[in-house]
Amino acid sequence: MASKSESKEPVNEQVVANVYGAMRSELNQIYSKITELEMEVSEHSLVINAIQPLDPSRRCYRMIGGVLVERTIKEVLPAVQRNREGLEEVIARLNEALEKKKKEIADFEAKYKIRIKKSDNEVKDESSKKEGSAQGVLVGPASSSG
Numbered sequence: 001m002a003s004k005s006e007s008k009e010p011v012n013e014q015v016v017a018n019v020y021g022a023m024r025s026e027l028n029q030i031y032s033k034i035t036e037l038e039m040e041v042s043e044h045s046l047v048i049n050a051i052q053p054l055d056p057s058r059r060c061y062r063m064i065g066g067v068l069v070e071r072t073i074k075e076v077l078p079a080v081q082r083n084r085e086g087l088e089e090v091i092a093r094l095n096e097a098l099e100k101k102k103k104e105i106a107d108f109e110a111k112y113k114i115r116i117k118k119s120d121n122e123v124k125d126e127s128s129k130k131e132g133s134a135q136g137v138l139v140g141p142a143s144s145s146g
Helices: 013-051 073-112 120-131
Strands: 059-064 067-072
Touching: 013 073, 059 073, 067 073
Parallel strands: none
Antiparallel strands: 059 067
């Protein structure tokens, strides 16, 4: 008899829900990691833009493994640029993994006919959005002074 891990087929509704929840959780983890790395790329770009116009022989300090080391811009700039390029490659791979995971979730939803139920608050929010597009704008009654 095949074990549950070999068959990869959820046996009941609760198992399907658990597997689906795990997949969604994994998707959210990928999203958060991409966001974190994009912030690091942004920081690297700020550093590069700040030190690029400066004299290459000028002293600068760089944090390496929790230790602040003194270097020159000529030494630091290429390393920071390489780090940024490496981060961009990792982000690209994570985006590919994200797309695969989205497709996997979509296939799983289609296979088990999963639909996300919205909470009462979300349903109310959607109905109010349909009523008018002037959200957040308070309009008083038209004055009849003429």
